Amino acid sequence: MNLVDVLNSIWSQILQVTSQFVIPDWGQVIGALPVLVVLGLVAPFLTFLALGTVIYLARKPRVKVRFEEGPRVAEIGADGQPVFPVGLPHCRRDGLVYPSGTLRCERCHDDLAVVCPMCSLGRSALIDTCSNCGLVLKVRSRAVAVRASVGPRPGGAAVA
């Protein structure tokens, strides 16, 4: 509903502005016709385009939940320190975040750390049970399942 209101107000503003300097002289109306066509067709088009882009960008991050292969660089927080997502193995030395199930850093070959999703306590990724709250991270079995589904699938649509 907001979208329609905005477009309506933009359109009425265009009509107002054009009527103010066009009406007195009909010769100018003919002369201004290309401008009116441009305003009437291109402006709404650009408005829709801009709105579409905004809506697309606003929706995009929500769809972007997927499993990534290999390490990725951790995002840098406001304090300049890398921010590691909870529940994912990461290397503090290199600032890399690994997919669940990874135990060692590919770069420095050190044991990875993981932050408990429940109590935010850090521990080694080798330990799957939190010593503080007892939450068990079943990252290894899930990672295996994810990797198996990524590989060549037996059957599928090709069988039918």
Ligand SMILES: [Zn+2]
């Ligand atoms: Zn490392």
Ligand SMILES: [Zn+2]
């Ligand atoms: Zn915990």
